[in-house]
Amino acid sequence: MTEKPCHLPRMRGGPEAVRAAMAMAEKFDSLEEHLEKFVENIRQLGIIVSDFQPSSQAGLNQKLNFMVTGLQDIDKCRQQLHDISVPLEVFEYIDQGRNPQLYTKECLERALAKNEQVKGKIDTMKKFKSLLIQELTKVFPEDMAKYKAIRGEDPPP
Amino acid sequence: MENFSALFGGAEPPPATAAAALGFGPAKAAGAGAAPPPAAAVPPPGEDAAHKAAAGPFYLLRELPGSTELTGSTNLITHYNLEHAYNKFCGKKVKEKLSNFLPDLPGMIDLPGSHDNSSLRSLIEKPPICGSSFTPLTGTMLTGFRLHAGPLPEQCRLMHIQPPKKKNKHKHKQSRTQDPVPPETPSDSDHKKKKKKKEEDPERKRKKKEKKKKKNRHSPEHPGVGSSQASSSSSLR
Numbered sequence: 001m002t003e004k005p006c007h008l009p010r011m012r013g014g015p016e017a018v019r020a021a022m023a024m025a026e027k028f029d030s031l032e033e034h035l036e037k038f039v040e041n042i043r044q045l046g047i048i049v050s051d052f053q054p055s056s057q058a059g060l061n062q063k064l065n066f067m068v069t070g071l072q073d074i075d076k077c078r079q080q081l082h083d084i085s086v087p088l089e090v091f092e093y094i095d096q097g098r099n100p101q102l103y104t105k106e107c108l109e110r111a112l113a114k115n116e117q118v119k120g121k122i123d124t125m126k127k128f129k130s131l132l133i134q135e136l137t138k139v140f141p142e143d144m145a146k147y148k149a150i151r152g153e154d155p156p157p
Numbered sequence: 158m159e160n161f162s163a164l165f166g167g168a169e170p171p172p173a174t175a176a177a178a179l180g181f182g183p184a185k186a187a188g189a190g191a192a193p194p195p196a197a198a199v200p201p202p203g204e205d206a207a208h209k210a211a212a213g214p215f216y217l218l219r220e221l222p223g224s225t226e227l228t229g230s231t232n233l234i235t236h237y238n239l240e241h242a243y244n245k246f247c248g249k250k251v252k253e254k255l256s257n258f259l260p261d262l263p264g265m266i267d268l269p270g271s272h273d274n275s276s277l278r279s280l281i282e283k284p285p286i287c288g289s290s291f292t293p294l295t296g297t298m299l300t301g302f303r304l305h306a307g308p309l310p311e312q313c314r315l316m317h318i319q320p321p322k323k324k325n326k327h328k329h330k331q332s333r334t335q336d337p338v339p340p341e342t343p344s345d346s347d348h349k350k351k352k353k354k355k356e357e358d359p360e361r362k363r364k365k366k367e368k369k370k371k372k373n374r375h376s377p378e379h380p381g382v383g384s385s386q387a388s389s390s391s392s393l394r
Contacts, residue, residue, distance in 0.1 A: 036261075039262065039263065043263045049304065049309065050308065050309045051307070051308045051309070052304045052305065052306055052307065053306055054306055057303065057304075060302060060304070061294075061299050061302065064294055064299065064302060065293050065294055068291050068292070068293050068294060069291075069293070071291050072291045075291065088281075091277040091278055091281070092278070094255060094270070094277055095269060095270040095271070095276040095277055095278055096269050096270075097254060097255045097266065097267040097268055097269055097270075098253060098254065098255060099251060099252055099253060099254060099255055099257055099258045100255075100258060101246060101251045101258060102251055102253070104242070104246050105246040105247055105251050108234070108239070108242065108243050108246055108247055109247060111233065111234070112234060112243070114229075115229055115232065115233050115234070117229075118228075118229025118230070119229050119230045121229070122228060122229055122230045123230065143214065146214065146215070147215060147218075150215065150218065151221075
């Protein structure tokens with residue numbers, strides 16, 4: 001695997017944050033390495049079994065035991081990564097044979113779209129408020145002067 | 158509704174009377190207003206006029222919600238330093254298939270997990286029951302893994318088939334011989350020479366294997382396919 005499945009955001013906070021990020025990356029690297037070795041072992045096991053020769057028995061036994069130690073190593077990695085959470089929706093993508101990076105992409109796109117939508121609403125409401133105050137001031141100048149005095153000079157954001 | 162039209166409709170009603178009708182005036186005007194305030198929770202103005210004196214004539218005026226620095230009006234992608242991630246995932250095309258994400262993983266990973274019972278969802282919903290520790294296999298246990306010599310039946314070879322890689326499209330036919338596939342029996346190579354082009358489709362391969370399975374059950378050449386399957390599974394115990 002040439003690319004890490006997890007992408008770390010740029011962190012503020014100086015060298016400590018960078019060190020923490022690097023430590024996390026090392027844990028992922030370690031798990032990835034163990035998984036790759038495990039998968040490779042299973043693949044070779046399959047090759048041996050597909051056309052078995054009696055001389056391959058020792059190799060087969062060795063690979064079977066490596067399967068057990070491989071699972072042990074992967075289990076040890078689990079403790080270091082117990083605080084990592086994976087959204088269940090990613091599993092839906094993987095189960096459909098789709099790239100999980102599409103999930104990240106769609107999350108970002110949805111977040112941006114929603115951000116733009118909310119920004120539009122906020123801007124429209126601000127414009128409406130200023131227009132409303134403007135028009136009300138024309139019709140009710142004294143009352144609006146009282147209103148502005150109560151609200152204070154700083155309009156809420 | 159007549160008061161709304163009085164406000165926005167024309168210039169006839171003077172602002173003072175309109176304001177009085179809407180209840181903006183002092184408490185007595187509100188009681189005489191044709192349109193009582195919509196909020197039923199507001200106490201009768203006559204009783205709480207003293208309490209509402211601090212708010213002036215605006216007895217419906219509430220405290221504004223606290224202002225927060227972070228709202229939807231700021232670019233949250235920039236705020237959380239995700240521009241790099243955004244450009245990486247949304248700037249360029251992300252490939253659709255799982256095999257593009259995990260190119261080195263053997264087997265047919267682009268197929269849905271529900272087809273071969275390898276879905277992650279099933280793992281979550283029904284986790285396998287296993288012991289707490291991993292103990293290496295002893296010599297006695299390994300005697301159960303003494304296998305019979307010879308090639309596996311055709312249907313068990315599925316795991317060695319890799320999806321054809323798109324990069325080597327032009328060299329596909331040449332690179333097929335370089336794939337790490339175990340040596341084939343003569344009968345298999347004859348079939349494959351005839352149907353070389355069609356075998357690129359994994360679904361067709363599977364259907365072909367199912368057909369062969371059915372054929373083999375009835376053919377005299379492989380009388381013990383069912384029994385050989387049982388023996389292979391027992392030998393792997």
